[in-house]
Structure formats: C-alpha cells, structure tokens
Amino acid sequence: MTDGHLFNNILLGGRAGSNPGQFRVYSGGLAWKRQGGGKTIEIDKAELTSVTWMKVPRAYQLGVRTKDGLFYKFIGFREQDVSSLTNFMQKNMGLSPDEKQLSVSGHNWGGIDINGNMLTFMVGSKQAFEVSLADVSQTQMQGKTDVLLEFHVDDTTGANEKDSLMDLSFHVPTSNTQFLGDENRTAAQILWETILGVADVDSSEEAVVTFEGIAILTPRGRYSVELHLSFLRLQGQANDFKIQYSSIVRLFLLPKSNNPHTFVVVTLDPPIRKGQTLYPHIVIQFETEAVVERNLALSREVLAEKYKDRLEESYKGLIHEVFTKVLRGLSGAKVTRPGSFRSCQDGYAVKSSLKAEDGLLYPLEKGFFFLPKPPTLILHEEIEFVEFERHGAGGANISSHYFDLLVKLKNDQEHLFRNIQRSEYHNLFNFINGKHLKIMNLGDGQGTSGGVTDVLRDTDDEAVDPHLERIKNQAGDEESDEEDEDFVADKDDSGSPTDDSGGEESDASESGGKKEKLSKKEASSSKPPVKRKPKVRDEEGSEKRKPKKKKDPNAPKRAMTPFMYFSMAERANMKNNNPDLPTTEIAKKLGEMWQKMTAEEKQPYIQQSQVDKKRYEKESAVYRGAAAMDVDSGSGGNDSD
Numbered sequence: 001m002t003d004g005h006l007f008n009n010i011l012l013g014g015r016a017g018s019n020p021g022q023f024r025v026y027s028g029g030l031a032w033k034r035q036g037g038g039k040t041i042e043i044d045k046a047e048l049t050s051v052t053w054m055k056v057p058r059a060y061q062l063g064v065r066t067k068d069g070l071f072y073k074f075i076g077f078r079e080q081d082v083s084s085l086t087n088f089m090q091k092n093m094g095l096s097p098d099e100k101q102l103s104v105s106g107h108n109w110g111g112i113d114i115n116g117n118m119l120t121f122m123v124g125s126k127q128a129f130e131v132s133l134a135d136v137s138q139t140q141m142q143g144k145t146d147v148l149l150e151f152h153v154d155d156t157t158g159a160n161e162k163d164s165l166m167d168l169s170f171h172v173p174t175s176n177t178q179f180l181g182d183e184n185r186t187a188a189q190i191l192w193e194t195i196l197g198v199a200d201v202d203s204s205e206e207a208v209v210t211f212e213g214i215a216i217l218t219p220r221g222r223y224s225v226e227l228h229l230s231f232l233r234l235q236g237q238a239n240d241f242k243i244q245y246s247s248i249v250r251l252f253l254l255p256k257s258n259n260p261h262t263f264v265v266v267t268l269d270p271p272i273r274k275g276q277t278l279y280p281h282i283v284i285q286f287e288t289e290a291v292v293e294r295n296l297a298l299s300r301e302v303l304a305e306k307y308k309d310r311l312e313e314s315y316k317g318l319i320h321e322v323f324t325k326v327l328r329g330l331s332g333a334k335v336t337r338p339g340s341f342r343s344c345q346d347g348y349a350v351k352s353s354l355k356a357e358d359g360l361l362y363p364l365e366k367g368f369f370f371l372p373k374p375p376t377l378i379l380h381e382e383i384e385f386v387e388f389e390r391h392g393a394g395g396a397n398i399s400s401h402y403f404d405l406l407v408k409l410k411n412d413q414e415h416l417f418r419n420i421q422r423s424e425y426h427n428l429f430n431f432i433n434g435k436h437l438k439i440m441n442l443g444d445g446q447g448t449s450g451g452v453t454d455v456l457r458d459t460d461d462e463a464v465d466p467h468l469e470r471i472k473n474q475a476g477d478e479e480s481d482e483e484d485e486d487f488v489a490d491k492d493d494s495g496s497p498t499d500d501s502g503g504e505e506s507d508a509s510e511s512g513g514k515k516e517k518l519s520k521k522e523a524s525s526s527k528p529p530v531k532r533k534p535k536v537r538d539e540e541g542s543e544k545r546k547p548k549k550k551k552d553p554n555a556p557k558r559a560m561t562p563f564m565y566f567s568m569a570e571r572a573n574m575k576n577n578n579p580d581l582p583t584t585e586i587a588k589k590l591g592e593m594w595q596k597m598t599a600e601e602k603q604p605y606i607q608q609s610q611v612d613k614k615r616y617e618k619e620s621a622v623y624r625g626a627a628a629m630d631v632d633s634g635s636g637g638n639d640s641d
Helices: 081-094 186-197 300-305 320-332 422-434 466-487 497-511 519-525 527-536 537-547 562-576 583-596 599-640
Strands: 003-010 022-028 029-032 041-046 050-054 059-066 069-075 097-099 109-115 117-121 126-132 136-142 146-151 167-169 209-218 221-227 233-234 239-246 246-255 261-274 277-287 293-297 314-318 350-352 357-363 367-371 376-379 383-388 402-409 416-423
Touching: 003 081, 022 081, 029 239, 050 081, 059 081, 059 097, 059 117, 069 081, 109 186, 126 519, 146 186, 146 527, 167 186, 209 320, 221 320, 239 261, 261 320, 261 367, 277 320, 300 383, 357 416, 357 422, 383 422, 402 422, 416 422, 416 519, 562 583, 562 599
Parallel strands: 050 097
Antiparallel strands: 003 022, 003 069, 022 029, 029 041, 050 059, 059 069, 109 117, 117 126, 136 146, 146 167, 209 221, 209 277, 221 233, 233 239, 246 261, 261 277, 293 314, 350 357, 350 416, 357 367, 367 376, 383 402, 402 416
16 A cells, blocks of 8 residues: 555464454544454554554564553564654654663562553663553552552453463552652552552442343353443452453344344453363344433533433333444444345254254345354355255255254354255345356356255265165165065064065065965964075075065055154264264264254144155055955965865
8 A cells, every 4th residue: 555554464362362353544543453353452543652662572562552541552663664654654644653761670679650551560760560440340459558559350351361461569658759659648548549540440430330130141141231431340249250342243133033132242462261161252142122211320421521412311112222322432443233144934044063062144235143052143255165065965855844054164163054945945046146256166056056056956866875874775675574474464474574484475475475374373483484495496595695685575564753864864964073983973973962842843844744644545545445455366366275
C-alpha cells in the first residue's frame, strides 16, 4: 500500500503461545489482524494517546495506549523498522514515539508508575515489568507495609500461557517518598487506595446493567451477567470470569428454528480458561419470547460524550436483543446475524452432528458456525474444500434420508458434519456453491456419475461393503430358519439351523416336496442317505451346494429391525473414528448410541423397518400360496408311489 506500512509475523501482547499477525500502520491509525483469521484490532488515530518503542529479546516492541486506558503491545519489529515507522508516524499521524529501556539487572526494588490501568515497576529509568490493573481480582493490605494483588485465573489474561501470574506483593517502607503517608495512613495504604481506585476490584464499580440467572452452555452453568464500562463479568456459584471488552472479537445472534430459544455467542481472543480447558466462545441461551426492561447506570453526560449514537438510557424488548445492543454499545464489537441461507423449513440452520454431539450448523455469509457443543466457527477463508458424502459407507437405503458434509481446512484439519437430512441438500449446496467454495466431488456439473448429485441419488449401490453383506447374510440365514416354521408348518424339522438342514430344504423344493412330507423321525433317519448323495451324483450335488446359503430363492427375507438399519448406517463412521476398536466394542458402542437416541431420532430407521415389513408381508403371502401348491403336489406323488 502507498498509504502506510505493512509488517508480517507481529505478535500481539508477546504471548509465547499466541499466533502472529499482520500489522498495518496508515495515516488514519493502525490495525492488526491475526494470521489465519480471528482477532482483528483497529485503532483510530484520534484514539491514540501515546506510542513507545522498547528493545526486547530478539526484537522490538511497539506499545500503544488509547484514551480508554487500554494498552497494546506489538512485538516482532526489526531494528530498521523502528526508524521508518517513527518517521511515518511523525509525518502522517502527528505522533512522536518515545523510547523506553528494559531493565535486565534483576533488581527487585524501584518505583511504581500508574498510567491509566497499567502499573509499571521501574528500576531507575528502566522498566522492569508491567501489569494491567484490569486483571486484578482482589487487593488487600498485609500488615502496615505490604500491598497484595491477586489476579484472575479463569479470565482471558494469560489464557494461552502455560504459567499465569497468580499474585504480586509490594513492600512499601514507611520512609517511601513516592507515596507520602500521614499519621492515619501509611505509604502502603496510599498505594493500596490508588490501585483500588483503578483496578475495579469486586463490585467497586457499579455495573452498567445486570442480567440475572442467564443460562450459559459453554462454560456450562447459570450466571449473573454484569456489563461494566470496560469489561464483562460472569458470576456463577463456582466460577467468576472477568473479560475485557478488548478480548471480544465478535458477537453472534443466531435464532434456533422452531425452538423457543436463541443463541448469543461472544467470541474471544484470547479465550477464557477454566482449569486446562480453553473457551474461545461463550454460548449464551436466551428464551426467545422473554421481554425485559433495563435502565443503564450511566449519566446523560457520559452517554452524550462517550456513547453517543451507541447507547440509550433505557431499553425494552426481547432479552436477547437488549443484551446484544448494550454489549455492542459498550464493547464496540460487531454483531453477526443469519444471512441469506434458509433451510427447507425456512430456518437459519440445519440439524447435524459433530464429534458425536448433536447440534445446529449455521451457514453464515463469511463462515459456518456449529452450536452449541462443541462451538465451532469456520471462516470461508480458512476452507480448502468441502465434500458431500453419503451418510454411512455402503448403506443404500439410509443414504436417501441423510448425508454428511466434510469441511477440509487449509491447515489440514477436518470437520465432518453428519446426519444432515437429505431435504437440506439443495439449499446447502446452492449456498456453498454461491460462496465459490471448492466442492471436491462436484463432477462436471451435469449430474454425471462421480459428481455431487450422484452422492445423494436414491439408487442401489453396486459397491459391496463386506460387513453389511455379512449382516444381511447372517440375518438371512437366521431368518430363513424361522421362515421354515412359518411356511412349511409342521411338515419339516426346522429347529436345527445347520448347513445340512439347509441342504435338505433346497433338495426338497427341487424334488417335488418328497422330504417335506416326512415326519421328524423319518427326517432324522434320512440324514445318512443325504450324506451319500455326493457319491451317486457328485457333480450335481456340488452344484447345489454353491448357493446353499440362499436356500429357497423364492423365500422372502424377514424385515430388518430399526437397529439393524441404524447399525448399517453408523458402523462405517464408528470404525473411521475409532480405527483401533475391535468389532465387539464397535457393536457395543452402537448399542449404547441407539439406547440414548430419542424417539424422533429413531423415526427414520423405524420407517425403513416398517416399509421393509410391508414388503415382507406381501412376499410372504405370495410365498405361502406357492409353498402350499408345492406341498399338495408332493403329497400326490408319494400316494402314487
């Protein structure tokens, strides 16, 4: 760009675990955008109060302070960048960056400088360290000469670091000349009161507005949500999170289709932390029809000077709208709402599952958002390609009801959204194609074989899945034995599901039903001759043993149970997600999944089973008539003998 300078691989805040980004300075201000998408910081020139340079290990740091009291550190500049940026700021922005030096002597005594919400410990004229007083959760006096600061553990500060600052203690001698005490207050008390006035510890600052008993899905619990001038506080029974507005990347307001709830998502960078778990998205669930009225604890002067055209004195309306408007006005974060996508039921999302969790996939104008758990935001610019897949490998019937959507990212990460209803395919495909995202199995676009249209075509699969074939064959073998009881009545011993009995059934049907007329005793006594048959007609006998698993080709197969359809559809996905899991464990897990499913989730499989049952009943009626004719014919032949 001609108007400004562009720098790559610049870290924000200097966290070792943070991602680098692109830093741009121009005549109107400066901006930093995280590499790979995410956090974006834009600071207008009018908001800047001071800019400083400091030499840090292996690089230079640019410190930027704003009128709101916020302080940003951008690290990774080279020595030659210092002079070029300084000249540009002086000429185009009217700012002259100061130079600070870092103390590396290791001394732990010096002076304290409090500027805005930043506390800097100085050793002589050099800076030893600095901390943000906005991160202080508690401060108290220890004795008469010591001041203790305790820092938030679960909020965004230090969320990306392995180690976090827990507490910090200052010893202030009574002879200290920087904070002059008197007969009633020591020097340490003067420092403590100064910090207390800036740190906003506990409830020292009245919340602008409070929402009680709000259901938050991640991190799960019910919280009292307080919106302050510079931070958001979530107070629950077990957790207390304090989140600076500078950490809020974006707000999402996403209604749930045909549901009495609405999602409001607060996206953070860095995320908040609870123990070892990071939460980059706070997922709040409001009752859609709930109406509230709130008055903001702000004077008219403050509203006019600082929040003109951003906030009003009072609000009345749906709770999710009031919450979003106030939070947007205080934080300055942008709000994303559903875009042009509509589902087949005119909703904003499609039902799907991710990592065995059911939820909603929202196709947005600049990305996809899966909610509520695990909340997953995928920007279009991060996507390498998408691929439509049949739901379940080899499942011919189930594929006509559901499909899967695979999203492959440029960093080789994959997200598989499963169990999407087939009726959502056209709307979803048109939306993705309209965003010019690469669709891997698009084919030639004319519906030819191999294209995306073939993925959902309601035809029989020619590909054979050995596991599914085995299930079908096993079901057929077991069910054929039961069919013998149904169709041959008491004329055959069908209680022994052996290969020999199968061979006898095949032979009987071929020879006019002579064996069907035999009693159980006669049938058992006739087994030895069956074994001798190959000696008499070896070639003919061997021919009849090849299709013996089919038994009577005219005998219908019993209807498959809903669970068998479910197993056929889910086993391949279970195997792919757990490649080392033995077959018995896969079957066990499928059974557990089936037990946990709701009646609505089981309905597609039940419907398939009912259709198959009707097919079975019709074929059975035809088969019974044919079997009766064979029996009559066989009886006449025996009488003539």
